[in-house]
Amino acid sequence: MEIVILAVVIAVVVVGAIGGLVVGSRKKKQLPEAKAPSVTPTITAPPTEPHVGDEAETPRDEPRRTIEEVDLPVAEPSASAPVVEEAPAAPPALEIETPEPTAGRLVRLRARLSRSQNALGQGLLTLLSREHLDEDTWEEIEDTLLTADVGVAPTQELVERLRERVKVLGTRTPEELRALLREELLQLVGTDFDRAVKTESGLETPGIVMVVGVNGTGKTTTTGKLARVLVADGRSVVLGAADTFRAAAADQLQTWGERVGARTVRGPEGGDPASIAFDAVKEGIAEGADVVLIDTAGRLHTKTGLMDELGKVKRVVEKHAPLDEVLLVLDATTGQNGLVQARVFAEVVDITGIVLTKLDGTAKGGIVVAVQRELGVPVKLVGLGEGADDLAPFEPEAFVDALLGD
Numbered sequence: 001m002e003i004v005i006l007a008v009v010i011a012v013v014v015v016g017a018i019g020g021l022v023v024g025s026r027k028k029k030q031l032p033e034a035k036a037p038s039v040t041p042t043i044t045a046p047p048t049e050p051h052v053g054d055e056a057e058t059p060r061d062e063p064r065r066t067i068e069e070v071d072l073p074v075a076e077p078s079a080s081a082p083v084v085e086e087a088p089a090a091p092p093a094l095e096i097e098t099p100e101p102t103a104g105r106l107v108r109l110r111a112r113l114s115r116s117q118n119a120l121g122q123g124l125l126t127l128l129s130r131e132h133l134d135e136d137t138w139e140e141i142e143d144t145l146l147t148a149d150v151g152v153a154p155t156q157e158l159v160e161r162l163r164e165r166v167k168v169l170g171t172r173t174p175e176e177l178r179a180l181l182r183e184e185l186l187q188l189v190g191t192d193f194d195r196a197v198k199t200e201s202g203l204e205t206p207g208i209v210m211v212v213g214v215n216g217t218g219k220t221t222t223t224g225k226l227a228r229v230l231v232a233d234g235r236s237v238v239l240g241a242a243d244t245f246r247a248a249a250a251d252q253l254q255t256w257g258e259r260v261g262a263r264t265v266r267g268p269e270g271g272d273p274a275s276i277a278f279d280a281v282k283e284g285i286a287e288g289a290d291v292v293l294i295d296t297a298g299r300l301h302t303k304t305g306l307m308d309e310l311g312k313v314k315r316v317v318e319k320h321a322p323l324d325e326v327l328l329v330l331d332a333t334t335g336q337n338g339l340v341q342a343r344v345f346a347e348v349v350d351i352t353g354i355v356l357t358k359l360d361g362t363a364k365g366g367i368v369v370a371v372q373r374e375l376g377v378p379v380k381l382v383g384l385g386e387g388a389d390d391l392a393p394f395e396p397e398a399f400v401d402a403l404l405g406d
């Protein structure tokens with residue numbers, strides 16, 4: 001009996017030892033090292049769908065892990081918080097860009113212009129093509145022009161002339177109507193203005209351009225784009241960040257300048273705009289630059305404040321040399337509000353040219369006509385997008401052609 005008991009004990013011990021060896025050897029199997037979460041988050045591809053013939057089981061050579069060794073899964077990013085791969089830090093050095101040439105820019109940007117302006121041109125052509133041009137149709141033509149911000153007086157003039165010419169014409173082919181409308185719109189926009197931005201002083205000193213307008217109209221952007229236009233035409237430029245109202249405006253202008261290798265003169269936030277303008281012109285003279293562009297602030301609550309500030313900038317700059325151009329920047333999408341701004345600025349400073357920005361974002365191209373009438377000053381440049389080279393010299397023919405579409 002004792003022998004039997006002894007044999008059973010030995011058997012249990014032997015089986016236990018073998019079992020222990022097996023577990024131990026499993027534990028010793030090296031698990032792949034747990035990867036530390038990478039610093040740069042990455043987007044992983046979703047698992048691919050299994051194909052016909054693929055193994056249904058986990059491959060057998062995959063290491064097995066005990067429950068203690070299995071880490072809890074890292075929380076999956078939720079759909080609302082996508083993991084975005086961080087861009088590598090940009091190198092600090094800025095490359096100097098070569099802006100696009102300015103000749104024919106409006107023609108190049110025509111698609112963008114006509115996309116937003118077709119409502120006016122096509123609307124007029126459709127109405128004029130009706131078989132019977134009754135009073136209601138003429139009223140609709142008038143409404144189309146007024147809706148496009150052409151203004152009351154120019155609208156009435158145009159409708160009167162169109163009525164007369166259509167009567168004389170008798171039957172109308174679409175080609176004749178198009179030609180007639182083109183002629184009349186061109187006359188309304190005006191082909192006699194000198195639309196060149198005056199950037200040459202005719203003196204030893206650089207040409208001086210002051211850019212004014214309510215903040216948010218695209219003033220700083222326009223100053224930057226204009227610097228590019230000038231650089232593209234082979235001129236050297238110094239920028240004056242006299243918009244000290246918003247600190248970011250000076251940074252923004254400086255960035256524009258750096259992209260084309262133009263120096264920016266700036267001062268402290270809330271500093272005196274006139275002294276910055278003065279220093280910018282001084283720097284322009286010292287550098288022998290061709291043009292100095294001065295960006296100003298327009299966020300002033302009273303007309304007197306605006307008058308004081310812009311008047312001071314002008315007086316101080318003119319200690320060096322006279323201003324050659326004062327450009328008023330207006331946002332074309334603001335319609336009548338833009339006209340009110342134009343009136344206030346015109347009372348404060350002698351505007352010599354208008355820049356209409358954001359013409360790509362409105363079908364109200366009639367503002368070109370209205371604002372010229374209001375101030376007796378030509379639109380010289382138009383903004384047709386947020387891109388660096390989306391500022392074009394204003395050409396009446398290209399503009400009217402864009403209104404009428406192809």
Ligand SMILES: Nc1nc2c(ncn2[C@@H]2O[C@H](COP(=O)(O)OP(=O)(O)OP(=O)(O)O)[C@@H](O)[C@H]2O)c(=O)[nH]1
Pocket residue numbers: 213214215216217218219220221222243246249252297357358359360361382383384385386390
């Ligand atoms: N679509 C479009 N956007 C434009 C155009 N011109 C300027 N913008 C945008 O208008 C916004 C305002 O432009 P800013 O140049 O900052 O305006 P600002 O008048 O200088 O205002 P401050 O910087 O506060 O002085 C920016 O987002 C520009 O990219 C344009 O012609 N078309």
